């Protein structure tokens with residue numbers, strides 16, 4: 074039954090706008106028996122209308138037929154049965170005025186906290202490191218075939234402790250992968266010796282093996298395939314299987330920009346990191362994804378004016394090291410430039426790790442002191458389709474009600490003075506409300522991102538693979 078215009082326009086408010094705002098229609102959730110409120114902001118006085126459409130833009134209801142409306146915020150109350158006859162699901166609310174259009178989403182059928190937000194409704198494919206492979210091998214325990222899901226501790230641990238196949242060459246040497254089982258065919262990728270793993274697809278009788286890997290092209294590599302996932306041939310005699318450390322393992326995820334440290338089968342702790350940020354001129358800045366092992370202890374080194382502390386080599390010129398610092402005139406270390414970038418891409422290819430100790434007492438110094446060479450380190454590519462799952466609404470987070478501008482993951486965060494510990498708990502779903510909305514994430518204890526930030530990252534990854542560099546050839 075159609076009830077066009079039968080609804081009651083119970084209340085229509087035009088609040089004076091104190092500040093200039095952009096046109097918008099807020100998302101609205103409706104469940105049975107409720108009086109929905111539609112909120113929108115009109116940027117200029119004039120003729121405007123509000124229409125309900127299906128996902129394809131087909132008109133279903135004229136909520137406001139064209140009429141003269143004042144510039145400002147509006148709240149429109151509708152009676153509950155106005156949406157009778159519409160199936161549960163998501164619809165579009167379109168505000169039109171002479172100067173443009175704005176849209177929001179109307180959800181019918183479930184309470185707001187049960188209604189999947191658009192980014193959560195997005196269907197997530199199962200993505201593995203060999204997601205681009207034309208061969209689905211489905212090995213268990215294999216890095217290349219294990220879904221990139223940090224919550225599956227058993228699968229991640231099996232992957233971190235499984236033997237890997239590497240190239241029998243020096244740790245700073247690179248060997249070529251060929252398009253055909255023939256050294257005269259085109260070289261299509263480079264693999265770093267000793268520490269970079271390859272996915273063995275087919276061992277042939279003719280002395281060649283077909284493998285997959287991400288090309289470890291650096292600025293001076295023979296083949297310029299920046300972090301490209303490739304399938305190619307290598308002489309079987311150049312490959313060897315190696316065992317890895319069975320106590321610890323490390324996952325670096327480009328999607329979350331976090332380091333996950335596993336110990337004895339469990340996710341032990343999480344740290345902020347920064348992987349490479351490439352640009353047109355330096356495509357080789359993108360950190361190469363793949364399966365690696367920590368191969369040698371390099372220590373401190375300089376990169377331009379930056380000092381990178383306690384570096385562990387895992388892929389030729391790519392090291393895991395402390396977030397860089399400069400040195401002040403008085404000799405003290407200054408982290409102000411690089412530390413705030415942790416949690417986002419920032420480096421020239423190395424992986425920067427936080428130096429502040431988290432609540433488990435772990436930082437890059439701890440890794441330097443405790444992690445042995447031979448420990449597996451894998452880098453997960455943030456392919457299109459991967460999404461961050463927001464924490465459950467009742468996940469506890471913490472703050473200091475006596476002051477302090479941060480919210481925390483840990484009740485006893487090492488970034489807070491003892492006199493303020495333990496911190497006071499609230500829940501993740503309250504984070505955007507009241508005084509909590511002004512809190513910033515603690516740089517010590519690696520608390521979850523805010524919902525809006527997760528939504529922003531997920532929106533990018535629904536459209537693109539930020540680490541895939543298709544057409545840049547470099548300088």
Ligand SMILES: [Zn+2]
Nearest residue numbers: 212215217218
């Ligand atoms: Zn496999």
Ligand SMILES: [Zn+2]
Nearest residue numbers: 481486515518
């Ligand atoms: Zn903290």
